Amino acid sequence: MAIPTTYQFTRYLAAKKTVDDRALNRHVWHSLAQVMSPAVPDGPVQVLEIGAGIGTMVERLVEWGLLRQATYTAIDADHETITASRQHLPAWMTRHGFTMQEETATRQRFGRDGHDIAVEAEAIDVQRFVARTSGCRVWDLVIAHAVLDLLDIPTTLPGLVSLLRPGGLCYFTIAFDGATILQPALDPALDLQIETLYHQTMDLRRIGGHRSGDSYTGRHLFGHLRAAGVDILDAGSSDWVIFAGPQGYPSDEAYFLHFIIHTIGTALRGHPELDPARLPSWIAQRHAQIEAGSLVYIAHQLDFLGRVPVTPVHEERGRSA
Numbered sequence: 001m002a003i004p005t006t007y008q009f010t011r012y013l014a015a016k017k018t019v020d021d022r023a024l025n026r027h028v029w030h031s032l033a034q035v036m037s038p039a040v041p042d043g044p045v046q047v048l049e050i051g052a053g054i055g056t057m058v059e060r061l062v063e064w065g066l067l068r069q070a071t072y073t074a075i076d077a078d079h080e081t082i083t084a085s086r087q088h089l090p091a092w093m094t095r096h097g098f099t100m101q102e103e104t105a106t107r108q109r110f111g112r113d114g115h116d117i118a119v120e121a122e123a124i125d126v127q128r129f130v131a132r133t134s135g136c137r138v139w140d141l142v143i144a145h146a147v148l149d150l151l152d153i154p155t156t157l158p159g160l161v162s163l164l165r166p167g168g169l170c171y172f173t174i175a176f177d178g179a180t181i182l183q184p185a186l187d188p189a190l191d192l193q194i195e196t197l198y199h200q201t202m203d204l205r206r207i208g209g210h211r212s213g214d215s216y217t218g219r220h221l222f223g224h225l226r227a228a229g230v231d232i233l234d235a236g237s238s239d240w241v242i243f244a245g246p247q248g249y250p251s252d253e254a255y256f257l258h259f260i261i262h263t264i265g266t267a268l269r270g271h272p273e274l275d276p277a278r279l280p281s282w283i284a285q286r287h288a289q290i291e292a293g294s295l296v297y298i299a300h301q302l303d304f305l306g307r308v309p310v311t312p313v314h315e316e317r318g319r320s321a
Contacts, residue, residue: 001254003287004262010054010084012259015252017056020146024173025236025303032171032305033066035233036141044069044116048139048163050126051147053081055089058119063096068114073139074121075129082123089119126151130159138165146174146301149202149217152210153224161228164308170230172304174238176202177218179300186285190278194268201267218302230306238303244293254290257297261286 036045045067049057052074061067076082086108090100093110102109102118109118122129142160164170180195199215206212214220225232242253249257265283268274289295 001258001291003291004255004258007259007262009078010081010088011252012256013053013056013081014088015256015259016146017059018251019240019242019253019256020056020174021060023238023240023301025238028171028173028234028236028238028303028305029064031234032169035169035305035307036066044071044118045141046071046073046139047141047143048073048075049143049145050075050129050160051144051150052076052085052121055085055092055119055121057143057145058089058117059092062115062117067117069116070118072117072119074119075124075126076121077123077125079123082121085121093117126156127159130156130163134159134162137163139163139168140165141169141171144170144172148172148221149176149215150205150213152212153214153217153220154227155210157224157228161230161308166308167310168308169233170225170304170306170308172221172306174240174301174303175218175221176215177300177302178216179298181296181298181300182286183296183298184289184294186282190282193274194264194279194282197268197271197273198264218300221302221304225304225306230308232304232306234305236303238301240297240299240301242298243296248293249290257290257295258287260297261290 047061047067047070049072052058053076055074058067058072058074061070074082074085076085090108090110093100093112096112098110098112098115098117100108101111101116106122107118107120109116111117142164144160161170178199180198182191182195185191202213202215222232222235242249242257248254261283265279268279270276271279286295
């Protein structure tokens with residue numbers, strides 16, 4: 001494909017699905033599947049996903065056999081992606097034999113062969129959603145896919161956990177953990193400098209005056225989850241690994257790679273520690289490597305499965321005192 005002149009985030013999210021499908025840790029996934037059935041009471045499973053994008057995780061949960069009867073609450077701070085999800089998801093469901101059973105401005109319900117999946121989508125910031133919903137409703141499963149490294153975990157996680165019923169599960173996936181690898185090397189010293197400075201932009205990012213990101217979210221989640229009272233049931237790596245085979249890059253993954261390189265260039269444009277001529281040249285060479293099918297991209301990430309204890313820890317301690 002030609003190097004894009006404009007970029008669409010929704011196309012990036014669609015292109016990312018095959019990348020994520022390969023990356024998701026299957027051991028953690030199977031652990032989730034094993035504990036889901038006995039952990040969820042009779043009736044539709046109640047699922048909440050933050051940063052839901054265009055709905056690819058809903059598709060995956062259905063396609064991989066985890067969801068049959070569910071009410072799925074999908075929120076995202078970006079209006080464009082939620083709007084896109086209301087078109088993208090029905091198209092995918094139709095291709096996979098589902099029919100639309102109900103459709104309103106915020107709810108779509110799909111049915112097929114014993115499947116009954118209702119998706120409630122809303123464009124709303126996670127903090128506002130937690131503040132509005134806390135104490136009013138609880139979920140069986142909370143999902144955060146490729147989004148926790150964009151948030152301030154210490155302030156966000158306790159609110160998310162509070163939305164789980166006792167015994168509820170959290171499935172947090174593709175949490176970035178401090179390694180961006182691009183091969184072949186162009187200039188090892190410059191490559192390392194660009195990687196380091198790019199990660200620093202994650203650590204320094206602020207939204208509304210508040211910290212929003214951590215380039216080592218993956219490893220830090222062990223401590224954050226325990227501090228929030230979550231029992232970690234399983235964890236494992238979920239690295240993105242993208243390379244061109246004999247037929248080139250799979251699916252639309254060349255676009256995905258161009259988007260990543262564009263994102264790095266945008267984040268570092270005008271950075272005082274970088275030569276203003278060297279960064280554009282480096283970006284252009286990386287795009288050219290994608291066109292030649294020679295770029296290999298690896299990003300290190302982690303997946304987690306956790307559970308909220310049925311009995312709060314402080315109550316257990318009180319009874320045993």
